[in-house]
Amino acid sequence: MPERTPTKPVLNFERSIGHINSIPLGEGRTFNLGTRRIAVFRPRNGRIYATQAECPHRGGPLADGVLADNNIVCPLHEFRFNLERGQPVGNECEALKIYPVRVDDAGELMALLDPER
């Protein structure tokens, strides 16, 4: 189970994106936040990761990929990316954008998003 932290947002750019139970263990889901889409992953190791929703290769839906340890494997062409840092693993694609995410006392997923550009 991910570590729980206080409900109150810690910074102005932190947003609730849904309840932890909206993501089955071992899977990912896409969330729409205004004009932005992010993918949130709940691997079986108890961690939570959030990245850009679309693969930087050709826009594959990363949340539909396969979680393998701390990596996500894109469902379109099977490029692999590390979820801790966003770095490509075994391919030359650009890195994923990573968003800090936590679970608060109420089980809400709280993502820290930089301001919209």
Ligand code: FES
């Ligand atoms: S679109 Fe993700 S690997 Fe090609």
